[in-house]
Amino acid sequence: MELKVINQQGQAAASLNASDAVFAREYNEDLVHQLVTAYMANARAANSKQKGRSEISRSTKKPFAQKGTGRARAGMANSPLWRGGGKIFPNTGEENYSQKVNRKMYRAGLSSILSKLVAEGRLTVVDALVVDAPKTKRFVETMKALGLGDERVLFITDALDENLYLSSRNLHNVLVLEAYQADPVSLVRFPKVVITREAVAKMEEMFA
Numbered sequence: 001m002e003l004k005v006i007n008q009q010g011q012a013a014a015s016l017n018a019s020d021a022v023f024a025r026e027y028n029e030d031l032v033h034q035l036v037t038a039y040m041a042n043a044r045a046a047n048s049k050q051k052g053r054s055e056i057s058r059s060t061k062k063p064f065a066q067k068g069t070g071r072a073r074a075g076m077a078n079s080p081l082w083r084g085g086g087k088i089f090p091n092t093g094e095e096n097y098s099q100k101v102n103r104k105m106y107r108a109g110l111s112s113i114l115s116k117l118v119a120e121g122r123l124t125v126v127d128a129l130v131v132d133a134p135k136t137k138r139f140v141e142t143m144k145a146l147g148l149g150d151e152r153v154l155f156i157t158d159a160l161d162e163n164l165y166l167s168s169r170n171l172h173n174v175l176v177l178e179a180y181q182a183d184p185v186s187l188v189r190f191p192k193v194v195i196t197r198e199a200v201a202k203m204e205e206m207f208a
Contacts, residue, residue, distance in 0.1 A: 003118070005197060007127045010145045016125060016197060019204045023123075025115040028108070032116075035109035035184045038099035049093035053078050053086030107207045113187045114203065124194045129157050134166035143174075146194065154190035156182055158198035179203055 001024040005013040018024075056078035063074050074081075080088045101109075117123035126146065131138050143153065155176040157164065168176045175186060179195075179202035187193065195203070 005125045022111045044097045046095040048091040050087045050090035052090045056086040131163045139167040153192045156195040
């Protein structure tokens with residue numbers, strides 16, 4: 001698989017021969033959906049706690065007579081049918097929402113997403129990504145030179161230095177990650193992905 005490469009000025013550079021297993025794989029929508037769902041579920045915290053019927057502090061006395069009132073019969077005020085009553089199936093705060101994803105599935109899913117980005121022309125390979133000073137203005141100039149403008153962009157680099165991190169963190173439409181931090185949700189969420197030549201080599205090493 002041959003990928004076109006540009007430099008930071010947006011000019012064409014030497015092309016790159018990439019692995020077909022990572023950047024030319026057939027798209028598997030079901031696998032990608034399972035991967036994204038599992039990734040989001042594994043990031044979910046069980047921090048919701050509700051009270052069951054036995055935990056509600058109310059009188060256990062029968063609220064009113066069984067017959068003659070015209071109302072539906074009731075035995076206790078902590079009934080789940082009553083306002084302020086206990087929940088029937090309460091959240092305990094100990095739920096486990098995690099889903100297991102095999103390593104082989106994860107690699108195949110990430111490769112499928114990267115291949116889809118290449119096929120749709122949403123993946124740009126840049127020779128290097130260097131910012132000489134920690135200034136957001138410099139990073140914006142680099143984005144304009146790459147023809148990105150104000151688009152939402154995910155940058156994947158082999159090594160995230162301090163200047164690159166500081167100059168990009170104030171941009172709400174930009175996320176900069178190292179190659180090993182790339183996740184399926186970010187790759188799917190951003191319309192444009194820019195990856196450095198060295199990061200491509202690391203991706204091949206991880207997912208091929």
